[in-house]
Amino acid sequence: MRDRILTKVQATIGFISGVTAPKLVNHKRIHTPRDVIEDIRELYGVEISYQQAWRARERALEMLKGKPSEGYKQMPRYIWMLNKVYPNSYIRMQKTEDNKFMYLFIALRPLIRGFDYCRPVVVVDAAHLGGAYKGTFVSASTLDGAGCILPLAYGVVDTENDCSWTWFFENFKNAFGERENMCIVSDRNESIIKSVSIVYPNVPHCACIWHLWKNVCSSFKRSKKTLSDIFYSMAKAYRKEDFDKLMAKVVKVDHRVKDYLEEAGYEKWSRVHSTINRGRMMTSNIAECINGCLVDARKLTIIDFLEEARLLFGSWNYKNREIASYTKDTLGRRFEEILIVNASKSSKMKVVPSSEYIFTVHEAGKRYIVCLERKTCTCGRFQHDEIPCAHAIAVLKHKNVTNLHPYCSDYYKPYALEKTYEVVMVPMPDKDDWNVPEYVLDEIVRPPRYRRLAGRPRKRRKKNADEKITVNNNCCGQCGQEGHNRRTCTFFPKED
Template sequence: MKASCRKNYDVFKIRYFNSEHTCPVRDRILTKVQATVGFVSGVTVPKLVNHKRIHTPKDIIDDIREFYGVQISYQQAWCAKERALEMLRGKPSDGYKKLPRYIYMLNNVYPNSYIRMHKSVEDEFMYLFIALRPLMRGFDYCRPVVVVDGAHLAGAYKGTFLSASTLDGAGCILPLAYGVVDTENDCSWTWFFEQFKNAFGEREKMCVVSDRNESIMKSVRIVFPTVPHYACIWHLWKNVCGNFKRSRNTISDLFYSMAKAYRKEDFDTLMAKVDKVDHRVKEYLEDAGYEKWSRVHSTVNRGRMMTSNIAECINGCLVEARQLSILEFLEEVVPSSEFIFSVYEVGRRYIVCLERKECTCGRFQLDEIPCAHAIVVLKDKNVTDMHPYYSDYYKPDTLAKTYEVPMVPMPDKEDWSVPSNVVDETVWPPRYKRLAGRPRKRRKKNADEKIIVKINCCGRCGQEGHNKRTCTFFPKEK
């Protein structure tokens, strides 16, 4: 580019300009650019909205290098991820501060639920128990078999997630109650079972199934002294394998067949085969008590729930959520029906109900057409025909019927043929008083309407307040 100053003026005139550059854009713009932790965290936030997505510091390093051509260290990427997570979810301690509000809202959304929180003398969180009313009512129509289990949380404050569940008549998992405790021990499990008893009571022929956790067994004996406690046959078999490694491959099928046998004759036949393979295994299973793990020897009917797998399934679905704060973790636990779904957009959650054709964004029910959140749900459920979720007003058949009756032009006035009684009918115009002055042709604007004042711009310099003839920015040629 070449430019020169005009004589006696502070104005430069460009003589020559070449807009084509031979050097790369990266060399001209990103020379010696450094990516700060704040910049990297802002770029990383959208990729961490979904907590189930794995995005490691190494991925962040690759993204910054690919899109911006800047190399950052692993420490910078790690700090940026931590800051991005704090921007999205806040501090881990904030979840505990918001628990009272969360419990209040749960009681409003699910009236007559049983929700209890226990704190220490210093108001520090200890235990939380949640039994929602829909789940409490659903248990009345299920077999009184309760499967309990715990899973450790991986957040900043750790803790343990406790759950109680059962199977419905269709063989699907029905969560009954859940909660969070600071530590899994005798006191926490006893408190959990006490709350469970207050919420659900003690049904006839009720039983509890769990792994061979000592705290669970002690707590059941304390809170439910008349309710039998059964061991998960899978955990019992783990103990058998640990004590008798040589016989585990031979006895495996025999053990599970014995546990699930419906007749004592079949059980005795299988146990005789086990005795031939290794009599020590038979003695171990006798000491454990047949009624604790065998279906045919149980004192109450435990149905198909021979293991604690349904509780393990719930824990497995919450593996990624265990790293969240306690409030976000509890939000993942709340169950929905087969018609209700949660959709996240830019960090905000929208509730979509396909049965009632509603979404909390308001568009689905007002426009009567699936909104973006409903479309995401329908696609996730592999629904190809979305016509049932549209209003009839939008369908082609309705649109065709709208214009089914054609509009024809009126005949000429000379061709009008009307009866005499219509011709003789008298109609006078309304009373009218003309106002003084010239009639207004434009609408009178209200005081709150914005008045746009058009300002002239110069045709030479483009500035406002003057025109090309009075422009002083560029001097006139003499």
């Protein structure tokens, strides 16, 4: 009888979910069904199937986080509490005629205030949600005076299309307005380009050079290794003469690349041809960084995901605010380091004055002209970076000027950095302490129209046909390019 009973010992899904739930409280902790099987075997000596472990894990997540549809029902309460904790914020939600969730836009007051003291360069990007319902997380961000990420606005839309991006930019314009010398930086998404032209007709759209070069590689496979360094040097060039020299090298390798880049528009990706000053934001890496920090949170329910995003931005706000409190007599961290590097380079330069403001600087056999009144240098760095280059610092040392801050942009100064984080991002109360009026509780919000299909969700983005690059490691031994070998190489022909 004892052997018969011990061999029939089983564990129910309810029991397994109770054991597994404490290990799933932290959403960043990876605890797979295989781990559940191992835990039950080691603790109780019971074998369970993979399907039992998977169902128990899903039930444990539902016990902790609730059903995915419940998050949308709680959306009015959450928005009301955000407006109460962060007054004067700009938060908007749009539903369908049958009260199904469509779009959400959140711009908190501390982030709105900080944008007034930063360079008006906005980086936007999107990332797919991994929960039970389909959706796309969209965000807009910029860099503060210390070179740190400052999130501006975020939200959730159904997918990346013309309607959703136009709605996002319209609300962004209502919250932040339109500033002088403003620009939008993103990948070459057609919906973003079209929406920017509609909502901001006077604001240029700039392309992320990394995404642009990725498109070039997908179109011209043989040139990706040879031209990579040349392209990035060309995009970040400070003088048109340097740009033209690098472009001539591109033409020698593959003239089709020049035609593609010219069709894309030099002013959209080249620093020297840009109609506005983008500063040091040549890519959309800061938006990609936000998406990377929230990659695990995107699998949560909608309310938990939005709260994780708010907590992330709040932690960044506190750290950057603390750094700003230490910065009293120096520039922001990144730009103070640039000044130190430029000062070390200026020690070996010779300065010849021409007038009170115009000087000639000799460096390694080359001649540069610096104008302190206009804050320009023929090397291009002084006017583009808005910080004294090595030649300008050499001139200032020649004039015995020790304070370099008057020749730097106001965005980099301690006052602007302090004002950026003047408004504190206070914490939100616990959900059990939310006191919400009855009219807010009566508002109906249903889940989106489309639910994610059954089965294991994709972890990687599905690439378009033009993005799929065939892997070919064979290359020419003479020139190092792909697509041919030593015998058929045309760059280094055989000698007779």
